[in-house]
Amino acid sequence: MIDAGSTVPAPKRILVVGAGLSGAVVARELADAGHYVTVQDERRHIAGNCHTEIDPRTGILVHAYGPHIFHTDDAAVWAYVTRFADMVPFRHRVKAVAAGRVYSLPINLHTINQLYGRAMTPCEARHFIRSQAIAGDDAPVSFEEQALRFVGPRVYETFLRGYTRKQWGVEPSDLPASILKRLPLRFDYDDRYFDHRHQAMPRHGYTAMVARILDAPRIELRLNAPFDGRPGPEIDHLVYTGPLDRYFGQDLGPLGYRTLEFERFEVEGDAQGTAVVNFCDEEVPYTRVTEHRHFSPWVEAPPERSVCFREYSHSARPGDIPYYPLRLLSDRKLLSRYRARAEAEEGVTFVGRLGTYAYLDMDKAIARALETAGALNAAWAREAEAPAFVHAP
Template sequence: MNILLVGAGLSGAVIGRQLAEAGHQVTIFEARDHIAGNCHTERDADTGVMVHRYGPHIFHTDDAEVWGYVGKFARFLPYRNRVKTTVAGQVYSLPINLHTINQFFGTAMRPEEARRFIEDEKADTSITDPQSFEDQALRFVGRDLYEAFFRGYTRKQWGMEPSQLPASILKRLPLRFNYDDNYFAHRFQGMPEEGYSAMVAAMLAHEGITLHLNTPFKRGMAAGFDHLFYAGPLDGFFDNQLGRLGYRTLDFEEFRHDGDYQGCAVMNYGDEDVPHTRITEHKHFSPWEEHEGSVLYRETARAAGPDDIPYYPIRLLEEKALLSDYVELAQGCAGVTFVGRLGTYRYLDMDVTIREALDAAAHFLEHGTCPAFLTPPV
C-alpha cells in the first residue's frame, strides 16, 4: 500500500520503519526543518556539546521489547537522571527522598523513623481520597514539603493553582524513604550516544521511506494514499473548527559558560520569585564526553498560543469536553489513525509513544487498516 505519515518524530519514524520493512511505500511529511520532533538533538558548533533543542529527554522504560527496539538504531549508554532543586537558598535532591527529608528538617532519621514522622506528624490524614494535586501533596508529604518543593514550581509550570490540577500529575512522582536519588525507577535507562536525531535518522533510513521536510500538512494532501497516520495536533487536523485544545509551552533562554555552571544536568527552581522553572546544562546529559564550554537553557512555562510549539496538554474539564468532540469527529474519518502525543492529546513518555507506534503498525499489518485511535484519548 501507499502510506502517508504526518510527523517525523518517534511515532512517524517507528510506524514508517515497520511498514516499510513489510513492503509498503511510506511518505512522511514533516512541517519543521528537522526530524525527531521535540526530542531533536544536535551538536553545538562552538562547544561540541550534544544539545536537546526542545528540552531534555531521558529514555526510561520497563518495556523490554521497546528497549530492544531502540537499541537496534542507536547505541544507548547508561544515564541516571538525578534532579536537584534550589529552594530558599538551599539545594535539595528530587524526587523527595530520605536525604531531602533529613536535610529539610535538620534531622538524621532512619527510613522507618522518617516514614512515621511524615505519616504521623506531617501528612494530612484527614484527606482520604485526594482529588487535586494539592490534596495529593498534603496527604502524602504534608504542608511543609508541599509548599517548599511543589506549590511554587507547579504554579509556574501550569499557570494555575495546584488545587485546580488533578492528583494524577503528582502521583507520577515517588516519595522515597531511602537515599536513592535516581528520578526514575525503570529497569532500562539511558541515552543514545549520538543523540535522538541520529537514532530517528537510522529508523528513517530505508528505501521504502520518502521524507519531506518543511512540508506543513493540509487534509487535501492525503488524496491518493491508502492510509494516513497523523501525529500532528488533533485539533489542527480539523483546522481548529471546534476551538483550540489547551497546551502549555516553554520558552528557552540560551546562555553559555566556560567550565561547569551548575554541576548537574537539571536544576529546578521552586521559589515563585524566580521566573524560570529550571536550568538545564546539556553537557551533563552525555557524561561519557568531556567539554570545556557549556550550553545551558533557562526554561519558562506559559500558555501556548496559536504559533507556539505545544508541550503539555492541559486536560482539565473544559479541554476534556472539547477533546471528546474532536474524538467524535476523528472517529468519523475513514482511513486515518491519530497517533502520538499531539494526535491523541495525551502526555506520553518516549517509551509509551514507541510502544503505541509499534502496536499501531502491527495492527495495520495484520488487518490492512487501523482505527482512528488504538488507545481512546478520553
C-alpha cells in the first residue's frame, strides 16, 4: 500500500558557515520556510566585508572593509533589501588623480576633453576615441588588449595601467578581458559611477541591515566560531560561504585572491570633498583614499574631524581576509577541479563570492542566495511529497 502521508517537509537543521550577506539571506529564507538554522562566523561581527560601524571618536559611519555601494536593476532584489533597511538614495561619484591632475571617473566626456585639452561633442569624442583605439581581428583575451581596443593607448596608460597593476599585482596582459568589461565608458557628462535604477545606502549601515535579516525565531547566531570542517551529526545540511579551496583544505593548491589593507587617518574638516579618490600613478603605493563621512552625509558627525582610509592591495597570504578572486588562467584550471569536487559533495551547498570563487556585486550575491535557498526548499518539499511504499500488515 501507499502511505500518502503529509506533504509538509519535516524541519531540517541547517548550518550556515558565514554571516555575510549571502549566508544571512540563505539563512533567513530557510528559517522562514520552517527550518532551524545555525549561522556561525569566525569574526566578532556579522555582515562580512560589508560590515559598518560607528567610529567612537567622530560618530562617523565607517565601512570597515572598504566602501560598499548598493546598486541594482533587479526589482526583486530591491524589494528584498527594502524589507530590512531604510535605503537612502546615494549617487556614487569617483575622482581620479593622474600625473598631478584630478579627473572624473568613470571615463566620460569631461574626462576625455580634459585629458586631450579639447572641447569635443559626444559624437566627435566617440569618433576620436575610436580613432585612438588599436584595431584587431581576434577577440581580445587580456585586460590590456581589451583596453587598447576600447580606449586606446593614452587613456589606458593614464587611468588603467598603473592602477590595475597596483590593484591586481600582475601585468594587465595577464588578466582576463572580462575585468575591463565591467567598466563603463560614457560620451556624455554623466559622472555617476553606476547607472542602475536603484542606487542607495542603508541608513543605519549594512551591519544593521544584516542584523534584521538574521532576526528570526529559528535562527541561532554564533560569532567568534571558526568552522573546523566537520558539522555535527545533528546537522542535516551545510551551506558554506567561506573560501572554496579552504573547505577542501587547499589540498589541490590555493586559489589566488587579492586582499586589502587600510591605513586609517583623521584630518580636520573635509579631506577630499568626495567619498573616493583613485590614485592611478603606479609610484603612489595606495590605490585609493576613501573618506567615510561622504558615504552617509545624513549622519550627524563633528564637522572638524573626518575619517579616511588609504587602501593598499596585495596578494592574500595565509590568515589574510580574501577580497577579490584573482582568476588567472592557473586559478581557472584549479577552480574547475574544486568545482567538480563541490558538486560531488553530498549535503553541502556552496554559495557567495568566496564559496563560488566569483566576483559578485551585492545585488548579484543576494539574487544568487535567494535562488539557492529557493532551490533547497523546493528540493526538500519534493522529498516530502514522494510517496513511501510500505508493506501492509
